[in-house]
Amino acid sequence: MTATATTPVLREARIPADGLYEGPRELRRVPEGRPDRPYERFRLIPLGRVIGAEIHGVDLSRPLEAAVRAELDRALLEWKVLFFRDQHLTSRQQRAFAGLWGELETNPLLATGDDPEVARLDRTAVPTFENVWHTDVTFRERPALGAVLQLREVPPVGGDTLWADMAAAYDNLDPEVKERIEGARAVHDFIPGFARFYPPERLAAHQEEFPPVEHPVVRRHPVTGRRTIFVNASFTTRIVGFAQEESDRLLRLLFQQAHAPEFQVRFSWRAGDVAFWDNRATQHYAVNDYAPHRRVAERVAIAGDRPH
Helix, strand or coil: CCCCCCCCCCCCCCCCCCCCCCCCCCCCCCCCCCCCCCCCCCEEEECCCCCCEEEECCCCCCCCCHHHHHHHHHHHHHHCEEEECCCCCCHHHHHHHHHCCCCEECCCCCCECCCCCCEEEEECCCCCCCCCCECCCCCCCCCCCEEEEEEEECCCCCCCEEEEEHHHHHHCCCHHHHHHHCCCEEEECHHHHHCCCCCHHHHHCCCCCCCCEEEECEEECCCCCCEEECCCCCCEEEECCCCHHHHHHHHHHHHHHHHCHHHEEEECCCCCCEEEEECCCEEEEECCCCCCCCEEEEEEEECCCCCC
């Protein structure tokens, strides 16, 4: 008799649907077909495969030459978040640097520093509300283009910030999910993101100023043209036209795409460090692991355009 190969019979087993699973991921940092070009005005050190780079050789306290600003702009589009060590900027200098990218915006829900256009994030007695993956102020009709954050005081350990490339997150969605969300719009509201920390009286004062707004679930970056996931766990409440249960399920799936480490960069701060990120292309997460120590940051936000 000749032995025949048989396929082993495995017990029935399954894992829940709609999760992040192990395996290869598409990691494309720039739009397809765009060549990598060297930077001539500074030294750039990548910190991640698709997102995050340190910039050396630029003093942000001084006015920037047009050629340096242009090359930094290209670096921002290609790396999504740029880090500058040991800058120690005054509020005026921080505002001047951010202002090179457009009009500045304020957020009445945040405390301010020495200047009304500088938000002060002093995490001591008040609880943090940044330790969730989010994109800043998507409850606005025109969410911020980007932000410049400087750490004034750092805890002895902890207090890192992470950023995720939401174009890479989109690239790795299942094709069926991409088809379902193509052309879909979602509602964004400031109340869910702040209600856990502020009393109703404070939120009610801003309800008319910030009514719910709709944005595309998939945003096209206005410069690079790349598709990005543009919903987040702080401010997105539902997908228009979907039953609530289906909307919740789909949003949970989209929210978790930021959680893949392959799409992320993590930055450990020193006092005086500056981060400049593209809010149109990223989400970020401030790690809340430093209590009872103090962490003080100051942020300047740059007004953006209407997502499409």
